Amino acid sequence: MGRNKIAVIGGGQIGGVIAQLAALKQLGDVVLFDIVEDMPQGKTLDIAEASKVDGFDVNVKGTNSYKDIAGSNIVIITAGLPRKPGMSRDDLLVTNAKIMRSVAEGVRDNAPGSIVIIISNPLDAMVTLFKNISGFPPNRVMGQAGVLDSSRFATFIAWELGVSVKDVNALVLGGHGDTMVPLTRYANVNGIPVPELLERKYKNKEKAAQVMKDMVERTKAAGGEVVKLLKTGSAFYSPASSAISMTEAIIYDEKRVLPVCAFLQGEFGVSGYYVGVPAVLGAAGVERIIELTLNNEEKSLFDNSVNAVKTLVADMERLGL
Ligand code: APR
16 A cells, blocks of 8 residues: 555645645645646645655645646645635635636546545535535545634633643534534533533633633634734634644544534434534544534524525525536
């Protein structure tokens, strides 16, 4: 068995960091594709020239030809415009759907056996479009959102409680938009519920609830917070790391339980849509979706988020994208 081959489609901010991380971690040979001439070749040359210093021994190649992604077992898609300040992810629909269409054809025709992780926004619509055009089975087409949204939530909890983020477990479900659902009840620090720790810290139920609510709101708006600061683009380090952790789960068959934008076929009462839910990631891609009990409030927030995804997909169809 040869090395893994990881293709990254879109050599912009996120794509460049993914290529570098994949090389540093020696996940496999890396191909960085972009339509812009010379740019992916330049980035990969730059990354490769650090191989001696960093001590990695994989090939990193930039290209403008889909033929070079042949034989990839993992394809990570970051092609598409990022947000500008004031934009929602959904504002990217028309432009990025056109891009995704060409990317899906390129991947379908050149890496037909690959497992695909999509990052381009608006995520839930882009994943749907990729699946429809490629005809790939749902276990091999997924989106990255929940790993990052959950990491953001966990980071805010760790800062608030003054504990290591490594000990914080937090889960964000639903679509990757303003309606996403950070689950407060399941958030914990090594098994100890976060709401309880907040109540102990503040000795006041209302204050604790307010602090939790603020963290939830910050999580939902976290992508926009970065966009507002950067002014010229959106988050790229953290989305890249998130896609890499999903890639590791797949290539090492880890059976990790991660929140993934996955195709639902009856789970959570939803059929035929991509929504963020906990899933087991292993060698086959999305191997299983893990259902959990939601209380009435969580269920209604989740349903609201699913409805936002349905509207986005309907818009895409209505616009003939
Ligand atoms: N095929 C391949 N690549 C393309 C295409 C295409 N048809 N059209 C554009 N690209 C490339 C651009 O040339 C650019 O290099 O996609 C890259 C996108 O990079 P950035 O603009 O730096 O955007 P980035 O921050 O990496 O975000 C990419 O991920 O999180 C989402 O909202 C974000 O949709 C955006 C995507």
